[in-house]
Amino acid sequence: MAAGRLSLSYGQAFVAPDRRRHRSSMSVSMPSGQQMSTKGACALISDSASRNALAAQAGDLCVRGFLADYYSTPEHWDVKDSVYRVMRALNAWCHGQTRQLPEGSYVSSMSALVLAGRDAHLFHVGDTMVFRLRGAEFEQLSRDHVTDLGGYRYPARALGMDAGVDIDYIQPGLKQGDIFLLTTQGVRGTLMPSDYVGLIRQNASDLNAACERLAQAARERAGERGYGSDSFCFQLVRVDELPDAELDTPSRVYGDLPIPPELTPGERLDGLEVVEVLSRTTHSRVYRVRDIRTNRDCVLKAPSPELSNRNVYLEHFLLQQWVVERVRSPFVVRVIEPSRPRRYLYYLMRHVGGITLSDWMARHPQASLAQRLDLALQLGKALQALHHRDLLHQQIHPDNVLIDEHGQVVLVDFSACHLRDVDGHRRSRLLAQQVGLNEHSAPEYALDDEVGRRSDQYALASTAYWILTNELPYAVPSHKLRSHTDLEQLNYRSARTRNPEVSRELDEALRRALDPQRSLRFRRLSEFLYSLHPNRQSSGESSTPRVWRDPANVWQIIAGGLLVLLIISWWVR
Structure with a gap:
């Protein structure tokens, strides 16, 4: 690598009796160009916490998923923020998959070492191990998250083990000549610190050979002590050269790329001709443009020109693109890569x-109940795709949803979309308030209460209610509440009184999803979506016999039966 920049060398060795059932995975990524300056190099190691058929998948998925997502994060995010967001999203995915499996799991320990500029960043969860050799000093940097039970050591913390994850983070410092060793818990008890130092120093010029020597020595020592060399991994990373101090500060993308000026139809920008102005707001501009090179129509979204000095919003603007790139769903609009380098700050969508x-609702006033429910259900699937990525949308609204010529719903606006926070979602709530609340926003946004996925559930249910009835569920708009006492004014207006085709079960599901108290709504979005399936509605009635649908009828029948039994008991006397 060129002088004055970070230069690294690395080596690896892997030992497993059966490569098809290995539990560990490791990788080193050293990008070139700007990414090396902004994101740095990554060395990772993961080790599954189980010995089932999914063990190999769990380790590989954590490593590959981390690298793919980390290098796709906006370049203006710092290393710590990027890794935290990626690892939390990865944890949420692994935990969600594990909960659906009857056997096995995606639980995995992982250590991620990021070397960027003149700094080292170590992120760790579980029982994988990271050491640093500096001169003659050999030090373990990671802390084992294990629990001793009956003489066995089990991970006490790992990716996918719980809905939340506590990640260790340290900055161990970086010097030229530092050598980092990443390995798995299975190596513990085989080699002493002096063995590591000696074997690495003997092969310092060839790190692959050093790793092979470590693996061979660990395997021999394990055999001598009577236990198998199950999935030994060794990975060495050496710092050959540090960058110059003046090159240590990465450029910020939103400082390098100017905001586009106000555009009108016919004007061009980076080979894109403006066909139509779709939206002008205080925060953004949205244009339909045509790529002159490919003759392809797409949508360009850019920050509003008057926001050129508001870097906080610009950071979130770049997050929007990252959000859409991460979500894979036919109900969520897809990002398009430009056919030529960008000279301005914007992103393109299909x-x-x-x-x-x-x-659509204005043009189809006679739409059937099944058609309306299908639209609400598709919108729910779009929201589910975001929640699976640990994202809150916060702006579900009819004007943010498009219906294409095939009747498919596509969610197109992400102005208030935000990753779920660990501080009661305060930042998410403030962003939603800054972008602007609407009549479908949950009450907690107006009252500065904690928000979350059930807040999105409320907005979806409110929109579904509007699709079914052309009205709102409450006489008082929830986004205009001023105090918690105003919640008493929110009296649910039955959807059945406005659309007789709505069944009692569907009306009850809407009422629950629209409860002013967030904790009383459905625990999972999937429970609410189940009630929206058109095949569960039959001319506004359910398959339950009519006499059993009214609770009053039920109690009358029970009371009548008890009365008959009482009379019979008197008669037999």
């Missing part, structure tokens, strides 16, 4: 030929 949900 052009969806269609109309907004508001316009």
Whole structure:
């Protein structure tokens, strides 16, 4: 690598009796160009916490998923923020998959060492181990998260083990000549610190050979002590050269790329010709553009020109692109890569030929109950795709939803979309308030209460209610509440009184999802979506006999039966 920049060398060795059932995975990534300056190099190692058929998948998925997502994070995010977000999203995915498996799990320990500029960053969860050799000093940097039970050591903390994850983070310092060793818990008890130092120093010029020597020595020592060399991993990373101090500060993307000026139809920007102005707001500009090179129509979104000095919003603007790139769903609009380098700050999305949900409802006043429910259900699936990525949308609204010529719903706006926070979602709530609340926003946004996935559930249910009835569920708009005492004014207006085709079960599901108290709504979004399936509605009635649908009828029948039994008991006397 060129002088004055971070230069690294690395080596690896892997030992497993059966490569098809190995539990560990490791990788080193050293990107080139700007990414090396902003994101740095990554060395990772993971070790599954189980010995089932999914063990290999769990380790490999954690490593590959981390690298793919970390290097896709916005370049203006610092290392710590990027890794925390990626590891928490990865943990949420692994935990969700594990809960659905009857056997096995995606639980995995992982250590991620990021070397960026003149700094080292270590992120660790579980029982994988990271050491640093500096001169003659050999030190373990990671802390084992294990519990001793009956003489066996089990991970007390790992990815996928729980819905939340506590990640150890340290900055161990970086000097030229430092050598980092990443290995797995299975090596513990085989080699002494002096063995590591001696074997690494003997092969300092060839790190692959040093790793092979470590693996061979560990395997021999394990055999002598009577236990198998199950999945030994050794990975060495050496710092050959540090960058110059003046090159240590990465450039910030939103400082390098200017915000586009105000555009009108016919004007061009980076080979994109403006066809139509779709939206002008205080925060952003949205244009339909045509790529001159490919003749492809797409949608360009850029920050509003008057926001050029508001870096906080610009950081979130770049997050929007990252959000859309991470979500894979036919119900969520897809990001498009430009055909030539960008000279301005914007991103491109697929052009969806269609109309907004508001316009569709105005054009189809006679739409059937099944058609309306299908639209609400598709919108729910779009929201589910975001929640699976640990994202809150916070702006579910008919004007943010397009219906294409095939009747498919596509969610197109992410102005208030935000990763779930660990501070009661305060930042998420403030962002939603800054972008602007609407009549479908949950009450907690107006009252500065804690928000979460059930807040999105409320907005979806409110929109579904509007699709079914063309009205709102409460006479008082929830986004205009001023105090908690105002919640008493929110009296649910039955959807059945406005659309007789709505069944009692569906009306009850809407009432629950729209409860002013967040804790009383459905625990999972999937429970609410189940009630929206059109095949569960049959001309506004359910398969339950009519006499059993009214609670009053039920109690009358029970009371009548008890009366008959009482009379019979008197008669037999």
